Amino acid sequence: MKLEGFPQTVFLRDGTPVAVRPLAAADAKALLEFYRSLPEEDRLYLKDDVTDAGWLQRFVALVGSGEVVSLIAERAGKVVAEATLYRALRGWSMHVGEIRISVAPALRRDGLGTSIARELVKVATRLGVEKMVIEVVENQVGARRMFRKLGFRQEAVLRSHVKDINGTKRNLILASTDVSHIWDAMEALVADFSPSAE
Amino acid sequence: MHKTEIRVGGLGGQGVILCGMIIGKAASIFDGKHATLIQAFGPEARGSACSAQVTVADEAIGYPYVKNPDILIVMSPDAYTQFAPQLAPGGMLLYESDLITLDDKLPKGVRAFGVPATRFAEELGRRLVLNIVMTGFFAGVTGLLSYESVEKAVKTSVPKGTEDLNLRAFHKGYEYGREQSAGKN
Numbered sequence: 001m002k003l004e005g006f007p008q009t010v011f012l013r014d015g016t017p018v019a020v021r022p023l024a025a026a027d028a029k030a031l032l033e034f035y036r037s038l039p040e041e042d043r044l045y046l047k048d049d050v051t052d053a054g055w056l057q058r059f060v061a062l063v064g065s066g067e068v069v070s071l072i073a074e075r076a077g078k079v080v081a082e083a084t085l086y087r088a089l090r091g092w093s094m095h096v097g098e099i100r101i102s103v104a105p106a107l108r109r110d111g112l113g114t115s116i117a118r119e120l121v122k123v124a125t126r127l128g129v130e131k132m133v134i135e136v137v138e139n140q141v142g143a144r145r146m147f148r149k150l151g152f153r154q155e156a157v158l159r160s161h162v163k164d165i166n167g168t169k170r171n172l173i174l175a176s177t178d179v180s181h182i183w184d185a186m187e188a189l190v191a192d193f194s195p196s197a198e
Numbered sequence: 199m200h201k202t203e204i205r206v207g208g209l210g211g212q213g214v215i216l217c218g219m220i221i222g223k224a225a226s227i228f229d230g231k232h233a234t235l236i237q238a239f240g241p242e243a244r245g246s247a248c249s250a251q252v253t254v255a256d257e258a259i260g261y262p263y264v265k266n267p268d269i270l271i272v273m274s275p276d277a278y279t280q281f282a283p284q285l286a287p288g289g290m291l292l293y294e295s296d297l298i299t300l301d302d303k304l305p306k307g308v309r310a311f312g313v314p315a316t317r318f319a320e321e322l323g324r325r326l327v328l329n330i331v332m333t334g335f336f337a338g339v340t341g342l343l344s345y346e347s348v349e350k351a352v353k354t355s356v357p358k359g360t361e362d363l364n365l366r367a368f369h370k371g372y373e374y375g376r377e378q379s380a381g382k383n
Contacts, residue, residue: 004321004322004323004366005362005366122362122363125359125363126322126323126324126362126363127323128323128324179359182357182358182359182360183324183326183360185357185358185359185360186324186326186327186356186357186360186364187326189213189216189356189357190211190212190213190216190326190329191210191211
């Protein structure tokens with residue numbers, strides 16, 4: 001699946017440009033290096049073992065099948081952030097997509113996470129995803145703030161659902177944003193109903 | 199006074215009126231010209247015949263109805279059959295080339311330009327933006343209005359949150375229109 005409109009340039013808070021584009025098969029090694037460079041505490045909050053070459057192979061295959069959309073941010077030839085959209089291509093939740101974001105520690109609080117997440121939300125909306133969900137651990141304050149800015153609102157809390165690196169149990173927050181109204185408005189606009197008929 | 203009469207025709211639900219409205223808005227609000235818009239619907243809006251009449255001029259327009267358009271934009275075979283014979287001789291036809299097949303009923307000297315707008319819209323992710331592809335195609339082929347004014351009119355006419363895809367659709371149609379126009383001139 002080819003995504004239109006990429007590469008995109010997003011800007012960090014200090015004005016530094018960063019290229020964002022869909023992951024290609026040739027990026028697999030660089031992506032693995034990025035994930036292996038993340039601190040262990042960060043990786044604990046990820047659902048998969050992203051340092052495993054087998055995971056990478058499966059991930060790239062899912063990207064190839066269109067089930068997963070992956071955007072990467074690059075700086076100086078290195079992957080510095082990755083945003084993933086997981087969507088079901090069949091079943092009763094085909095309209096729902098799950099978003100996951102990882103940003104290199106050195107570039108956090110620079111706006112990169114928000115920028116790459118925003119690009120992914122745009123892609124998801126274009127692909128027909130009507131509801132986007134995220135899962136964040138309650139102490140991931142930065143991530144929660146970022147998603148709140150993008151319109152995500154808390155929908156559920158799973159108590160003591162996650163154990164952190166010290167064995168402390170944490171609540172997992174499910175948040176979502178419903179974007180179906182955006183395209184409903186466009187559909188209403190092109191419906192060509194006569195204003196005088198209302 | 200230089201006056202250009204435009205008719206946009208298609209089916210309800212294709213965004214025919216919005217296409218006409220954007221052209222009129224670009225001309226009158228962003229390009230400093232005068233414009234009028236008249237819209238007509240079939241008995242039921244969605245899926246039935248629908249058309250918009252737009253007049254763009256350098257001066258105030260006294261009569262807004264379009265009988266023999268200089269430019270005809272059609273998005274459905276029925277609209278083509280109904281409106282193509284009314285085109286002014288030497289006029290311009292802009293048509294959805296995957297849906298409409300041209301015949302020999304076009305008035306003399308008409309220049310026809312086709313665009314697979316539905317396909318382009320689907321490739322961009324939403325069939326819904328085919329009217330914006332057609333609007334971009336109109337801007338690219340005719341050059342009647344400035345690129346910036348039509349782009350602004352698109353941006354300010356579509357719902358919040360859909361601007362990105364609509365602008366992409368506009369650019370796609372515009373670029374294709376420029377190519378087609380250059381190929382025929």
